[in-house]
Amino acid sequence: MMDAVGFQPRLTDRSLRKVLRREVLRFSLTRGETGLLVFIWSIGLIPLVLAAGTLLYAGLWSGATLILAVLSARSSFSNHRVLAQVISRVVDRSLPQHHLSNQSISPILAKSRVVFGEIALKVLQVEQHQSGDAGLHRLVGEAHSLLALQQQSAVQAEEFERALAVVRGDSPIPGSSRSHTAKPNVPVSCSTKRIWPESGRKC
Amino acid sequence: MNQERVVVEILEQLETLLLQVVQFELRPWNVVESAELVRESAENLSRLQRDVAAREQLARRVIAEMAHQ
Numbered sequence: 001m002m003d004a005v006g007f008q009p010r011l012t013d014r015s016l017r018k019v020l021r022r023e024v025l026r027f028s029l030t031r032g033e034t035g036l037l038v039f040i041w042s043i044g045l046i047p048l049v050l051a052a053g054t055l056l057y058a059g060l061w062s063g064a065t066l067i068l069a070v071l072s073a074r075s076s077f078s079n080h081r082v083l084a085q086v087i088s089r090v091v092d093r094s095l096p097q098h099h100l101s102n103q104s105i106s107p108i109l110a111k112s113r114v115v116f117g118e119i120a121l122k123v124l125q126v127e128q129h130q131s132g133d134a135g136l137h138r139l140v141g142e143a144h145s146l147l148a149l150q151q152q153s154a155v156q157a158e159e160f161e162r163a164l165a166v167v168r169g170d171s172p173i174p175g176s177s178r179s180h181t182a183k184p185n186v187p188v189s190c191s192t193k194r195i196w197p198e199s200g201r202k203c
Numbered sequence: 204m205n206q207e208r209v210v211v212e213i214l215e216q217l218e219t220l221l222l223q224v225v226q227f228e229l230r231p232w233n234v235v236e237s238a239e240l241v242r243e244s245a246e247n248l249s250r251l252q253r254d255v256a257a258r259e260q261l262a263r264r265v266i267a268e269m270a271h272q
Contacts, residue, residue, distance in 0.1 A: 108210050115217040122224040129228075135237045136227065142244040143220055146251070150213035153255045160262045167269055 011094050011144040013137035016087075016120060021077075023086045028076040034069045041065040080121070087117045095148055098155050105154050112150055119143045209255060216247050 028034040041062065048057045076082045091113055100106050120143070123136045223240050 102207075105207060105210055108207075108214050112210075112214045112217055115214065115221050119217065119221050119224055122221065122228055126224065126228050135234075135241050136224065138241050139220060139224065139244055142241070142248050143217060145248050146213050146216055149248070149251055149255055150210050153209045153213075153258075156255075156259055156262070160266070163266060164269075 010141050010148070011090070013123065013140040016090065016140055017124075019090050020083070020086060020124075023090060024076050024082060025073060027082060027086050028073045032076055032082065033072040034076070037065055037069045037072060041069075083121055083124070084117055087120050088113070091116060091144075091147070094144070095151055098151065100154060100158055102154075102158060105158075109151060109154060112147055116143050116147050209251070209258075213251060216244075216251075220244060 029038065044061055044065075045058055048061050049055070095113075097109075100109070120140050123140050126136055220240075227237065227240075
């Protein structure tokens with residue numbers, strides 16, 4: 001039960017860069033200008049092949065579109081907005097979001113993901129612009145571990161609370177806070193209060 | 204250490220880290236400073252991991268105690 005989240009594989013600077021290349025290209029093809037160029041190329045190819053009947057025009061058309069597509073894809077790699085979106089997707093994939101019933105925790109977890117995205121982006125930018133190894137690349141791994149730890153902690157605590165609620169005879173309702181009306185039928189150890197002092201349980 | 208405190212503390216650590224990285228972007232980097240930043244970050248992570256592991260162990264013990272009652 002407590003290992004529901006476990007230790008997630010750490011996203012390092014190297015693995016992030018590797019995934020980013022692939023993801024930015026995919027993003028550029030599916031949502032960016034490169035995708036639009038591929039669409040225009042395919043539309044333009046039909047009349048060129050059918051009407052002109054020669055492959056020369058089709059080849060020239062394909063070459064010109066390919067150059068534009070490469071330029072467009074390259075610009076995506078330095079586009080702050082695209083990188084931010086792609087990093088956010090990579091983080092969501094590396095750390096799947098859990099639905100927590102504690103409504104005050106969820107926004108904090110969401111904000112942490114945004115902050116991590118900014119850290120990763122800044123580290124990439126700093127290392128791009130400054131020659132030499134500043135050692136900052138290790139921060140991406142550390143920050144990702146912090147993020148994983150935060151989620152692990154939140155999920156474990158919630159699962160523990162849920163287990164306690166079941167044992168004490170409360171009826172846990174998924175997605176809502178626990179009932180406070182049910183009386184405990186099992187004595188709760190003082191240790192519980194040491195873990196979550198705010199729970200207000202009496203020893 | 205309660206759940207919300209750990210979660211908030213990690214958010215604060217991440218925010219501090221972000222501000223420190225932004226500082227590196229704004230001025231020429233210094234090898235000593237960057238090494239210090241990485242070291243501090245690793246130490247904080249290690250401390251928080253120990254806290255969370257200790258709390259998890261305690262939670263397991265509580266559940267085990269309750270299961271035997």
